[in-house]
Amino acid sequence: MRVEQNWLRVFLFTTIVAFVCGSVIIVFTSKNPSLAMRWFYLGPLSNGYFFGNMLSGSIPLIFTGLAAVIAFCAGTFNLGLEGQLYFGTLWGTFVAINLTDTSTLLAMLIAFSVGALIGALCGLLKIVLKVDELLSSFLISLALIHITDYFLNNPLRDPLAGLSATKYVKESIMFSKILPPSNLHSGIFIAVTAVFLTYLLMNFTTFGYQIKVTGSNYEFARYGGIKVYRVWLSALFLSGGMAGLGGMIDVLGVHGRMIRGFSFGYGFNGIAVALIARNNPIFVIPAALLFSYLEMGTQISSIMADITPEISKILQATIFYLITAERLVQFIVRKKEKIHGS
Amino acid sequence: MFLVSEMSPHIEMREIYKTFPISHTIALKGANLCVERGTIHALLGENGAGKTTLMKILCGLERMDSGKIFLKAKQVSIRNHRDALKYGIAMVHQNLNLIEDFTALENIILQKMPPKYLLFFDSTKAKQMINNVMEQNGIFVDLQKKAADLPVAERQKVEILRVLYLGAEILIFDEPTSYLNELESEQFFKVMKKLKESGKTIIFITHNAQDALAVSDKITILRNGVTVYSSKGSRPSLSELTLMMAGETEIVRKQFTGYGSKKVLQVENLVFKSERQIVGPISFEIKEGEILGLIGFNSSGAVELTEAIAGMRKTLNGKITFHGKDITEKDMAERRKLGVGYIPQKKTQVGLSTKLPVAENLIINKYKELSCLGWLKYKEIGEWSNKLIEEFEIKVFSPWQPVETLSGGNMQRVVIAREVRSMPRLLIACDPTSGLDLRSVNFVHKKFLKLCEEGSSILMYSSDLDEILKICDRILIMSKGKLVAQYEKDPSLTKNKLIEAILSNESRAELA
Numbered sequence: 001m002r003v004e005q006n007w008l009r010v011f012l013f014t015t016i017v018a019f020v021c022g023s024v025i026i027v028f029t030s031k032n033p034s035l036a037m038r039w040f041y042l043g044p045l046s047n048g049y050f051f052g053n054m055l056s057g058s059i060p061l062i063f064t065g066l067a068a069v070i071a072f073c074a075g076t077f078n079l080g081l082e083g084q085l086y087f088g089t090l091w092g093t094f095v096a097i098n099l100t101d102t103s104t105l106l107a108m109l110i111a112f113s114v115g116a117l118i119g120a121l122c123g124l125l126k127i128v129l130k131v132d133e134l135l136s137s138f139l140i141s142l143a144l145i146h147i148t149d150y151f152l153n154n155p156l157r158d159p160l161a162g163l164s165a166t167k168y169v170k171e172s173i174m175f176s177k178i179l180p181p182s183n184l185h186s187g188i189f190i191a192v193t194a195v196f197l198t199y200l201l202m203n204f205t206t207f208g209y210q211i212k213v214t215g216s217n218y219e220f221a222r223y224g225g226i227k228v229y230r231v232w233l234s235a236l237f238l239s240g241g242m243a244g245l246g247g248m249i250d251v252l253g254v255h256g257r258m259i260r261g262f263s264f265g266y267g268f269n270g271i272a273v274a275l276i277a278r279n280n281p282i283f284v285i286p287a288a289l290l291f292s293y294l295e296m297g298t299q300i301s302s303i304m305a306d307i308t309p310e311i312s313k314i315l316q317a318t319i320f321y322l323i324t325a326e327r328l329v330q331f332i333v334r335k336k337e338k339i340h341g342s
Numbered sequence: 343m344f345l346v347s348e349m350s351p352h353i354e355m356r357e358i359y360k361t362f363p364i365s366h367t368i369a370l371k372g373a374n375l376c377v378e379r380g381t382i383h384a385l386l387g388e389n390g391a392g393k394t395t396l397m398k399i400l401c402g403l404e405r406m407d408s409g410k411i412f413l414k415a416k417q418v419s420i421r422n423h424r425d426a427l428k429y430g431i432a433m434v435h436q437n438l439n440l441i442e443d444f445t446a447l448e449n450i451i452l453q454k455m456p457p458k459y460l461l462f463f464d465s466t467k468a469k470q471m472i473n474n475v476m477e478q479n480g481i482f483v484d485l486q487k488k489a490a491d492l493p494v495a496e497r498q499k500v501e502i503l504r505v506l507y508l509g510a511e512i513l514i515f516d517e518p519t520s521y522l523n524e525l526e527s528e529q530f531f532k533v534m535k536k537l538k539e540s541g542k543t544i545i546f547i548t549h550n551a552q553d554a555l556a557v558s559d560k561i562t563i564l565r566n567g568v569t570v571y572s573s574k575g576s577r578p579s580l581s582e583l584t585l586m587m588a589g590e591t592e593i594v595r596k597q598f599t600g601y602g603s604k605k606v607l608q609v610e611n612l613v614f615k616s617e618r619q620i621v622g623p624i625s626f627e628i629k630e631g632e633i634l635g636l637i638g639f640n641s642s643g644a645v646e647l648t649e650a651i652a653g654m655r656k657t658l659n660g661k662i663t664f665h666g667k668d669i670t671e672k673d674m675a676e677r678r679k680l681g682v683g684y685i686p687q688k689k690t691q692v693g694l695s696t697k698l699p700v701a702e703n704l705i706i707n708k709y710k711e712l713s714c715l716g717w718l719k720y721k722e723i724g725e726w727s728n729k730l731i732e733e734f735e736i737k738v739f740s741p742w743q744p745v746e747t748l749s750g751g752n753m754q755r756v757v758i759a760r761e762v763r764s765m766p767r768l769l770i771a772c773d774p775t776s777g778l779d780l781r782s783v784n785f786v787h788k789k790f791l792k793l794c795e796e797g798s799s800i801l802m803y804s805s806d807l808d809e810i811l812k813i814c815d816r817i818l819i820m821s822k823g824k825l826v827a828q829y830e831k832d833p834s835l836t837k838n839k840l841i842e843a844i845l846s847n848e849s850r851a852e853l854a
Contacts, residue, residue, distance in 0.1 A: 019503070104641070182825075202719055202721075204718055205713075205716050205717055205718060206709055206710060206713045206716050206718060207716060208718075209702065209709055209718060212698065213695055213698065213702070213706065216695040216697045216698050217691075217694075217695035217696075217697075219691060219692045220693065220694060220695045221695075221706075222654070222674060222693050223654065223674065223684070223686060223693065223706075224674075224678075224706030224707055225673075225674045225675030225676075225677075225678040225679075225706075225707065226675070226706075227673075227675060332451060
């Protein structure tokens with residue numbers, strides 16, 4: 001609560017601290033620190049191409065971030081976002097390629113349902129067999145990633161493609177580009193809508209109330225007559241669905257086909273996004289943008305300056321750790337309390 | 343020399359101020375406290391008077407805004423609980439947070455283990471040291487038993503030994519008797535006296551003037567964050583004390599008016615499993631407008647019985663009929679819909695979600711009525727919450743403030759307000775007033791009686807026998823998972839009779 005009230009200030013402060021630490025790393029590793037820093041920090045904003053790519057890169061993160069927020073709010077941990085996204089997208093793409101009378105909506109629906117069913121499966125295991133969803137979701141997801149890779153390598157592989165990928169989907173069902181030549185596509189409006197809808201759902205509906213109560217104290221929820229199992233199940237269902245949807249929109253907007261490893265960690269990064277956003281759906285947008293911005297900065301500076309990809313990854317990770325550091329936030333809040341208190 | 347140290351105050355707290363900016367409350371407005379060495383000092387006051395806050399400041403768990411603390415006439419600054427411990431001040435926690443899987447010994451030495459070869463832990467030495475502590479103070483527990491197997495009173499002793507082992511000379515107890523029944527309280531008072539005999543100073547926070555009079559040498563009363571009384575010489579009477587604590591008080595007592603013949607609840611041969619034992623078979627019934635009291639020790643299964651009837655616990659066998667409907671297999675939600683209200687014993691763990699706002703805690707049994715097509719009607723939720731807050735005098739500055747910022751008594755009022763105001767046909771209440779001051783207790787009892795006048799029934803478990811005698815029409819006694827006795831309300835029934843009835847069925851060894 002207290003943290004949420006100060007969210008923006010805390011966010012800005014930690015970001016600045018993190019960036020200072022990042023700069024120190026650059027100074028120590030680069031022969032031309034000012035050039036490297038310029039590309040790392042300003043590169044993503046320097047032209048329309050990079051900026052558009054940054055925005056489009058944030059779209060799947062917004063979805064996985066929302067997916068994690070929904071699961072966390074209900075007090076469940078969905079660590080299987082990656083697998084749900086990957087597997088959901090596979091079947092969404094499969095339908096998009098093979099069904100003659102296909103549409104964007106149908107592909108999205110399939111990806112959503114497949115992801116959601118996997119999420120719900122973890123929920124079922126939790127309820128019926130008392131398997132911790134933290135483990136089951138993670139392990140199922142690991143297996144699904146390999147199964148998906150098999151499909152991409154063999155039955156669904158486009159023989160003409162040079163890498164493990166499916167055929168291209170029809171141009172007509174792709175999202176339209178907004179800022180060519182960058183990858184930015186109209187899927188971003190769906191992402192913003194999803195954020196808004198999730199916000200409404202969590203804060204203004206009885207279902208959101210049930211999720212909040214269950215997540216904050218499930219004994220109390222049970223005591224109050226809320227069907228805790230049903231809440232867990234539907235939260236994991238929605239969570240998995242969101243993840244699947246995020247991958248599908250990325251394919252329909254950017255790649256046009258499903259490529260092996262197209263998701264470089266959207267699932268796990270989504271969890272980080274949710275942590276930064278402190279489980280508030282609205283804050284998922286800035287958190288995802290920040291993530292995507294760092295990703296772009298990493299890529300650009302390794303091309304344009306003498307920072308190797310490894311160093312930029314370390315840089316990215318440092319900044320990230322610092323921002324997610326709960327301790328730091330608590331420290332700041334306590335400091336503020338003291339100032340107001342005296 | 344001895345006389346001097348006897349006369350001069352051991353601890354003195356002067357003009358302590360404390361505000362909590364988050365909840366906009368002023369907890370202490372210049373409180374004073376003066377405790378002499380080797381005495382039992384009662385810190386008395388109503389809920390929210392600032393007793394706990396004052397003691398937390400002394401223990402370094404909270405920091406004061408302004409004020410001075412003197413120890414043996416020297417000013418000290420206590421910044422954290424380590425500082426406090428350095429001066430020998432420690433609080434004995436009441437929630438009894440022992441690690442269940444550890445033995446008593448392991449729980450005691452957890453914070454400071456005697457090392458062996460720098461790396462390992464020297465259990466023989468530890469045992470020796472604790473045996474010394476036990477002998478010095480005359481408090482003994484079985485060190486080899488696991489915490490989970492110890493009864494409440496023994497667990498409390500383990501907590502006491504823990505702070506003694508850390509070198510505490512001044513022990514602070516926060517509402518030590520609120521979760522103990524009469525006999526356990528007696529046992530506990532004996533422990534306090536033993537500690538006093540071995541030279542320890544004891545400050546003991548309570549809202550119960552009777553307890554304060556029973557054991558303490560000196561009494562200080564706080565009201566709204568100010569010290570209104572500190573005892574010198576002659577001892578005040580019980581009524582004087584309560585008057586100073588609260589102002590007016592009246593005793594609420596249920597008049598036997600005769601209740602309807604309609605059965606509200608009928609329990610037949612109910613059997614269920616609790617953590618300790620199989621409880622049952624149990625059969626009883628409650629009539630319309632009746633308050634049925636249920637008493638028994640912690641091990642008797644009485645609390646678990648209330649949970650089973652409320653729907654929080656699965657039954658193995660038997661039948662529960664509510665207004666002619668079989669509800670044995672129905673879950674909490676359906677029972678609530680039929681008109682069962684429930685005040686659980688663990689109010690903060692089960693009865694509330696402390697991180698959520700007061701309003702969202704107040705509507706858990708009503709949120710569906712306060713919504714339209716799945717959308718919450720926030721305006722009506724706010725109005726409803728304000729109504730409850732006003733009616734039950736819950737001290738908040740906004741219904742949207744998180745419950746965790748309220749004082750313990752106010753949290754309890756949130757639970758009671760919600761359950762009573764939903765107009766249940768059967769209210770199951772488990773220790774509804776434990777930890778409340780006399781005025782609040784009367785307030786709650788009045789609400790209960792009003793419910794009964796309107797035709798509802800109440801099943802009440804309480805560890806406070808006075809409360810049971812005051813408002814119950816009929817009393818059931820449980821022991822070792824069975825119903826063992828039943829008393830109709832009549833004027834000749836006394837507390838001693840009830841205690842005897844419980845004891846005759848319980849092995850005395852378990853209490854000693």
